[in-house]
Amino acid sequence: MRTIPEGTSTIAVPFQGESYDVLVTVPPAAATRPLPLVLDLHGSNNNAARQAEISGLQNAAEAKGFIVAEPAGDIAFPQTLPGGNWAWNVPGVPLTSGTLPPEGSRDDVAFLRQVVDRIDNLGCVDDRRVYATGYSGGGRMASALACEASDVFAAIAPVAGLRAGRADVTDLTSPEALTCQPEQPVAVMTFHGTADAVNPYLGNTDPRWGYTVEQAAERWAELNTCRVGPALGSYSASVTSYTWTECDGKADVVLYEIAGGGHTWPGTAVDLAAFGLGPVTQEIDASTAMLDFFADHHRRG
Template identity: 60%
Template sequence: MSSPQQPFSSTPPRHRMLVIASVIVAVLALIASVTVTGCGSDSASSGSADSTGSAVQACTRALSGTQTVEVAFTGETYPVRVHVPTDADPNTPLPLVLDLHGSNSNGTSQAEISGLDAVADADADGFIVAEPTAAIALDTDDPLPDGNWAWNVPGVPTTAGEYPDDDARDDVAFLAAVIDSLTEQACVDADRVYATGYSGGGRMASALACERPDLIAAIAPVAGLRAGRATEDDVTVLDPTTCAPDRPVSVLTFHGTEDQVNPFAGNDDARWGYSVEAAVSAWADLNGCTDEAATEKVSDHVSLTRYGSCEGEAAVELYTVDGGGHTWPGTGVDISALGTTTQEISASELMWDFFAAHPGQ
């Protein structure tokens, strides 16, 4: 008759220690293979390592459709219009596009001009669109329902020709807070955050890329690309020391040759200054692009100029609209008072294609 199986407690001490050690090693290995990343204040989710060993972000998104999100900043809260495609997977992090309005406008009006909600909805995976509103109030004879506002672009006067007060909201820091807040609340992929903007919003998006390249993978200003401030002695000359990002930021921009607000060739107004080509060339230098610019015609009145062989697989591209005004190519909103709006291209569709092709470093 065989002997009954001995309980674990009767296992020889040396063998028992080896078994315990093996269990501990297995548990530690399991813990090391899982990374928990919270992406929402009321979510509880986890991530895992991908095939390369990198942590995969995981979170749960409660936001869906178009709504207003309150963003806290320096003791105040500010409303931000946010659109999330309704059929987006709530457990999958999505790219974020900041869509910044022009001077004398607001986030709601910008959403109508850009039409990026529809582009986000049409994309197979979708992306989040956020339209914050600036905080410098402008007096106007044509007030908008949500107010007329201007951004605090560092070192640049507003369209009223005045420099913001010293206590004006720091909009570079504010936009960083918007990104942080939506990363938590809307399950944003922090490596795929982009910014576009119209006119003054384009200047603001440019400043954000100059000062916080760690947050922005690419920008696509419309009628407003800058690469830092002009020199104090001559506003038609770019001061290269005022924009020095420590990593490449891909840049796409659109500009009409008949833009009377921010002239393609530049002007001697401190609110604009040096030319569009100077701004594009400066970004090519900042991104370490080594190939000469190459230009091709894409439609009857639109040409595309590309700089190649940039560092970190970045890109710098300019769509020039021959005869185009201070307008958003492809918009369905009547902004004809600002010049000709081409319908030969859609800035919103093209910028999303560009963003999707240029994730962060």
């Protein structure tokens, strides 16, 4: 029985002696009807309310019958935004400062599991249809959830942040295989601009990032034992798709490459270019595309 009211509200999520507020949007639906759930994770040096503005998922998910939840990280930056500036504790990965999260930082894989459990208890969630997306550092966090919580998440759709485990410290051009070993296949959709200067499409020598976006997608296709692909598609003038199919558990992998796109969320109404993050394409709406992808993929087993 769903006890979270329709529309957007805040719920408290207890975790290891603390309580954390999470924005939750619930679509109109019968209180006994199980609904799919999407976690929408903000980027580094950002917060949940700002992520809701960037993704527009509250309205998009409400229209398509999804619950959407926007939790916040717990590693603090100097505050410049109302609601604070936060980062996620991506397992084993440095922060944008180049240092690892402080000792004792919140275990965000465990915390986000608790977020799902809390909303499930209050919100009547379909346990086979739990998903995660995220922007930039939130995309890296969503990737970590697929690696470490495949028993919960059926699919992920990172924007400007797909990883398949952390970069190998001995060879940053490759993922470290042992850091991403999901127990079950997880479907993956991702969006990434070729002119992304923060998380470069072609990779870099920063251990926070490292190997290329194509390598990340290819690694997920390997993890999901995809037998066909990548099939090349022309979505629009500047958007090319790479798709792997016939995967275990029907866990397809789709990469949308945005020619000339910046470190931005495709289709957003927020002028991210004004913050020096590069061009925003309107040729594809990432939020609508990922919700359609989620609707086609549920957890099996």
